[in-house]
Amino acid sequence: MCCEEQVLMQQKLDKVIEDHKDMQGALIPVLHEAQSIYGYLPYEVMKRIAEGLQIPVAKVYGVATFYSQFSLEKKGKYRINVCMGTACYVKGSGDILNKFRERLGIEVGECTDDGLFSLESCRCIGACGLAPVITINDEVYGRLTEKDIDAIIDKYEGMEA
Amino acid sequence: MASVKTANDIKLIKYETQKRIGSRLGYSNYEGADIHMMICGSTGCTSSGSGKLITKLEELIARDEMGEKVAIVKTGCFGLCAEGPIIMVQPGNVMYTQVTTEDLDEIWEEHVKGGKPVERLISQNETEFFAKQERIALRNCGRINPECIDEYIAYDGYEALGKVLNEMDPDDVIDLIKESGLRGRGGGGFPAGRKWEAGARAESPIKYICCNADEGDPGAFMDRSILEGDPHSVIEAMIIAGYACGACKGFVYIRAEYPIAVDRLRTAIEQAREYGLLGDNIMGKGFSFDIEIRLGAGAFVCGEGSALMISIEGNRGEPRPKPPRATEKGIFGYPTVLNNVETFANVPQIIVRGLDWYNSIGTEKSKGTKVFAISGKINNTGLVEIPMGTNLREIIYDIGGGIPGGKQFKAAQTGGPSGGCIPAELIDTPIDYDSLTSLGSMMGSGGLIVMDETTCMVDIAKFFLEFTVDESCGKCPPCRIGTKRMLEILERITEGKGEMSDLEELEELAETIQKGALCGLGQSAPNPVLSTMKYFKDEYIAHVRDKKCPAGVCVSMLRFIIEAETCKRCGICAKNCPVGAISGSKETPYTIDQEKCIKCGVCMTKCPFKAIMKNA
Structure with missing residues (x-):
């Protein structure tokens, strides 16, 4: 990443911290915004938030690691989330998850070497009518079977080619 | 932009809007469009492509210059999510399901322009699906555009607030909610009126109303649908609760996993502020109230009351022991009345339609x-x-x-x-x-x-326990360690390594966790195991003693077998087996070496003659 972009992101982060300075219970909203700027929460970002909000880094780290929405690791360009809610589970989301692991050669929580795909399992996203469901970034795919997975990955790989 | 200074202004907006959407309401005299195309814009239908239908419909309207005659209304959830995307054409309540863009062409030509509903596309399940329902919390879902406050007002919205502020004391409101018998819809079923009363009695310069929209149970999406389909009903109820309890601020704690619901709620709060229904001196009655949204961050335990409030304060969402109750010491140490989305959504209707009506629905101890x-x-x-x-x-x-x-x-x-x-x-x-x-x-x-019948109850119990182990906040040992030990036992059982003594041990652990865990979620964590053991004991015993999974789910107990009579000896299975566990030839029947078999099931899916069976 070039430095210009880094500087820009830091300016955004500083603005977010400034805007939330006087808010009670600001930490979680600030972490949400920081993650939407950086895509994840690297140590330097947590440290800057701690200094800005005048709380210990340990507390920022403690909160960031408690909630599953926050990630300390870089995510892929395409974030695959397989819903493991009950409705999806009884309709075979476990098989779907395995298929992704097999096809991408990564485990849940990991990212492919080319940085394209990361794989997560998530809690119910509430689209149970379409079970089993996955999301890739903000796109929802429903009523899936194992057989659909290759085509979905091919589609995203095709977009990169 | 209209602003509401008195309860009468609400009536004026209602009247104006009813005229504007009159054809939808079945009025013979109306001003707006003749036909309202109600398209579900909730998570379910959006995922199955309702966005494309809206774009297509806009094109059709522009092409045929029908902008004055046909209105597109993006609604909340109709409820029939499996058959999305759904379009309802009003007037006439004609519901089309699983609509494709090609279908839309037909609906446009035949129904919208020709006046003849397309029988082929009308939902077959609709009548039975809705016949036994009674929609109170969901009354506006699918009927209004949730992003338009006027439409909410047209359907009696903010009428309850007007009535409360003009005709009732805070105590009257509390009495009414108490007598209605409304119980918390978030789980425990605590009477809402009693909670409000405790909040009202608490002495403090600052009090809060809090709405729990951290709907974390897997397979539950009621609160999401209410917030997506009718966010104003929750806002109105929170203002009423604020008035009754003497609170001037409300928080909505909502899951970040629900982006559409968050957007709709945000829009609704802004509209209510513009109308003066949130803010200072509401309807000129000297009462002030405002609402702030706080996003969750993906922790199931934050659905528990104390953890939720601790999370709003910006901490790790770990529950704390009770008492003190939230109504004594809640968010930032101030008394807080916490109800969930559905509970709030019931309140305005109870006030508008009255006790007799509400009490006539439901059972003796569970009303509504x-x-x-x-x-x-x-x-x-x-x-x-x-x-x-x-x-x-x-x-x-x-x-x-x-x-x-x-x-x-x-x-x-x-x-x-x-x-x-x-x-x-x-x-x-x-x-x-x-x-x-x-x-x-x-x-x-x-x-x-x-x-x-294809669901294994031991596997389901294991599934829920995996969930609890994953989501346990880790504060108290009974939940953190106890559920983990229970899960290990269940894993042994589903792998065919269980012993009969494991069943007793499960029960003993369950009892300890129920008694010893700090919060409601920990205490109830053993329930899925206990209830499946109670009703499906034989299935547990089959796993433990006979090493069999009757539903054929637990993989390590499965056996794949080739039926000699059906087998045509083509050899496809042997070619596809990844571990070379299948042997045979044209002369000798094919068989599976159970020692080598990894139970992947490839042979079964590849066999063209369905000769391979899964044997539980």
């Missing part, structure tokens, strides 16, 4: 209705609202349309990871708070997962 999200092995997956006391058979067979593929109903799971299973023999039990608790389950927030 309950929204359930039905999913799993059921035909009409979706959202339903039924009077308390409706039995499970009506929900599954009449409303839900039965089990797909003619399979046998085995059990229904309610209450998510805190609840339990109701077996087929108890299908006629009327559903209310107390009956479910006595069955060892609980109402929970309203997820209802239907399971058929």
